[in-house]
Amino acid sequence: MNLADNIKVIREKQGLLQKEVALHIGVDKSTYSKIEKGLREVTVAELQKLTKLFNLTADQIMNYNENSIPTEVVIEDKSTIEQMQLIQQLDEEDKSTVFKIIDKMLTTKKFKDFFNKNVAML
Structure with a gap:
């Protein structure tokens, strides 16, 4: 074509x-x-x-070939190693955004765990 x-x-x-x-x-x-x-x-x-x-x-x-263009990447069905490899393909700004989201989620989890542990002691 x-x-x-x-x-x-x-x-x-x-x-x-x-x-x-x-x-x-x-x-x-x-x-x-x-x-x-x-x-x-x-x-x-x-x-x-x-x-x-x-x-x-x-x-x-x-050089269009409709079979060569991925329509969607679903990260949930990948192993942890595959997920990290996909993240590494992102540009620096997008990688930074992903890691900020992960940091926020981990901080929230640690806070909840700390809160639950200390409330159980009361």
């Missing part, structure tokens, strides 16, 4: 109308239609807007 075909398949798979995508990338519907038909090339700026709209990288759009 070529880029035009990839864009069309991705749009359809995400349930978007041509006019919605056209509006998002800043072209009229007829111009967008030409993009999907391969009659007009996509500009770099338009491709960047498509990446945001489709939540895919430019490489994923250009």
Whole structure:
């Protein structure tokens, strides 16, 4: 498949109308239609807007293979080691957020355990 075909398949798979995508990338519907038909090339700026709209990288759009893009990662069904490996794949800001949440939960658990232990002594 070529880029035009990839864009069309991705749009359809995400349930978007041509006019919605056209509006998002800043072209009229007829111009967008030409993009999907391969009659007009996509500009770099338009491709960047498509990446945001489709939540895919430019490489994923250009080399689209619907079997290569994971739809969802469910961490609950993974072992602890697999969970940590998945967390390590996150960017630094996201990793920091995950660890802050874990720290907050552990602090809350320690407080509850301390409270329950000391209330039982009364």
